Amino acid sequence: MAAGPANGGWETVGKRRAKRREAGGRTAEQPSVCEGDKVRHRLRETVEELRSSEFWAICRETAQRAVNKYCTTPKAPASCCSPDVGAAKVLEDQKDDIDLCQTTLDLVCYGIGNFSDSVASRYQLALLFLLLETLQIPRVSCLLFDPLFTEWEKSFLKDCGMVVITENEEGKRPINRPTLFYMVHCGKALYNNLLWRNWSPQQLAQTILIGNSFKGIEERSPARILQRDYTYISSILAVTEEAAFPDSNRYLDVFNDTSIHQFPREKLDAKPREFWEGAAEPMYQQCEDLEIIQNG
Template sequence: MCCACSWLFRMMSAVAGDGFCLVKRRRGRGRSRRGEPPCAPLPPAPALTAAHFPDQPLDQLTALRRIRAAKEDLLESDYYKHFFNTLKESLSVIDKREVVEIISLGLGHIGDCTISRYQLALTLCLRDNFRVDCHVHDPIFYTDECHILETLDFKLIKENEEGKRTLRNDGITIVYLPHCPKQLTNNFLWNNWTTNLKNCVLIGNSFLRLIESQPHDNLNISAPYILNIQPYTEEFSLVNSFKFNDVFNDTSIHVFPARTLGLITDNFWHRDDSEPDYSNNVEFISSNIISRLRSRNS
């Protein structure tokens, strides 16, 4: 996510009296190497509706044209060649079994943000290469963005599952979480906390960099499942050579080889029955946050 995050924080400021706490970001981030802002200027925060998350009309034909152009641009880049070769290498570690589906969460505003547009372009390239269904969701998608995704033959996940999507047993699922908060990845791991993780290729923020950059005491609260699985993860770093350096930065491919998971004792896979709780953390867009935003305007 990119400009969408800042917009969300501004929307939350309207309900600060309900207990939300805003987190300020450092200035100077979110610009491309060439000096142009990769995302469109933030629009004024629209009024909330009771029916859906804050909405904004888009020129769908223009957005589709830009998305398709971004896909062609990406396909011709050295970054994509490097990415796909690394992906093939990661698949070889998990026995080159068939990819059966793709899940992409947290793409952000694909209609008016360049970062999100190119991340969607990568999702399109993955889907077209493997010729499987791709399921997508972001609780901040505009209605018009949902129509765009349906036009592109994506399968929309209707509810905010908060990353708790269950892996299939009949092949490999590629899970793409571009620049998503660690809590979303933690939820995904919690929901699939078994040796079935061997059926997953997870593309997202580097586990290793996360663990090296944050105190373990903090991660034990906000991302314990990432912390626990990392020693048994094979991580493939990606060189950030794309022309816009804020699109695919800090991205790695993670796999969980069966030979490694088979060495873990059964006790390791015990998990809390209660779902992870990230109260008062605006980095993570929970279903509860959206409900509170909606009720504020109802």
């Protein structure tokens, strides 16, 4: 893990499914100082467990391949940016099969959940920290939002050097540079909103999305509902390249049905101009099971 910004220490965070939140799942309570220390300790243990797993080894390779096309210059060894315990193991893991390179990547994380009391959230945040470390994305370039974050969790994330988004964007964040969106087990509307807001070849070609498999969404959703309520997911399926996270019995409930999605520029440019014109903002007025918390 990269060191914390203030004291060189290590600090971090986690998630609940949007569907559970919509069904009335409780918000995490503010932990005491002692409980906060326990959260940090558990997260530290979770990061090290993931770091040594075969699951992470495969995820790391898959993520690095996904960002390779954005590489510009050779990247410095991870130890230069991660002076804490565990950096030597990162180098050992990476030296044989991954060519490190400098990226200009931002990372936006939605829906990580109440990491202070959710085991799944803790694992998902631990993976986020490993991605930041491996891809050498500065923590200041990592933005996070969850409508259920407590004040303690927000402060915790800020102390880690990351940026907490203050307004519920509903996934409607425009980009103008390569950006990795980390959205594990988010609702379909959040993915659909993100696609709509960046509905152009220029923007989608710079988008990398880690989240629920679009192929899985297509298989589980009636075509009529997918086309009516989640138009942008339905429309982009044909030009999406998807690499699945490995199956793992150990992390089945945490990372099941998760893939890295990319939208190759050549496929996007092959679409006719009318494919991109007249993109209406999604409203979900007929959607019976909206899986996000909306703004306001």
